[in-house]
Amino acid sequence: MTTGFTLPGDYSEHVPLFSGSAATTNTTIEYGRSFEYNLSFGYLLYPKKYTSYEQTNWNVYLELNGKSYETAVVSQDGSNLEIQTEGLANGYYVEIHPGIQKVISSNLRIDLSAGTNILNTSYTRFYPVFTVGIQRYFYSLKKLK
Numbered sequence: 037m038t039t040g041f042t043l044p045g046d047y048s049e050h051v052p053l054f055s056g057s058a059a060t061t062n063t064t065i066e067y068g069r070s071f072e073y074n075l076s077f078g079y080l081l082y083p084k085k086y087t088s089y090e091q092t093n094w095n096v097y098l099e100l101n102g103k104s105y106e107t108a109v110v111s112q113d114g115s116n117l118e119i120q121t122e123g124l125a126n127g128y129y130v131e132i133h134p135g136i137q138k139v140i141s142s143n144l145r146i147d148l149s150a151g152t153n154i155l156n157t158s159y160t161r162f163y164p165v166f167t168v169g170i171q172r173y174f175y176s177l178k179k180l181k
Contacts, residue, residue, distance in 0.1 A: 042070040062113055068106025068126060075100045078137070089142040097135050099149070103158070104128035123159035130155040133167065143173040 044067040050060040078097040086093070108124040110117045119125050135149025147169040157163075 037076070038074045040072045042072070044069070064111050065124075066109040066111075067124075068108050070103055070105035072103045073101070092141070093139050095137045095139065097137055097147075097149075099133040099135070099151075100130060101133060101151070102128065102130040102155075128156060129153055129158045131158070131165070133165070135167070143175065145169070145171040147171075 046064055046066045048062065048064040050062050053059045053061055076097060076099045078095045081094045081096055083091060083093060105126060105128070107119060107126040110119065110124065130153070131151045132154050133149045133151035135147055137148075138146045140146075147167065149167045149169075151165040151167065152163045
């Protein structure tokens with residue numbers, strides 16, 4: 037299980053009121069804070085029993101990924117505007133990602149998964165989500181002599 041949070045900065049820009057205009061308007065977006073969470077379950081498929089760290093193994097896994105977030109504040113020239121898109125309003129979502137994983141010599145991991153939403157929707161991606169991951173650890177499990 038992992039958790040985390042995001043404390044985003046503000047975004048601000050000055051743009052002309054209309055094309056060719058010298059007058060500008062200042063728009064600022066203060067994104068809301070967010071809290072992310074992940075819960076993973078795995079099952080060893082092959083081999084049925086470990087005999088050494090050098091052994092290659094195959095696993096299936098299931099991840100539940102979620103996020104909750106606050107409403108963004110949008111202001112133009114110092115006046116707050118009404119939020120008119122669900123992507124900036126407060127909410128949450130939970131996704132499910134089943135996958136398969138190959139572990140080589142206990143320090144190289146290759147993951148393949150496909151995920152979809154099970155509670156609400158993330159506004160940052162389209163579903164289904166396909167993921168390929170490669171993770172390498174640069175250490176040795178062998179004892180030094």
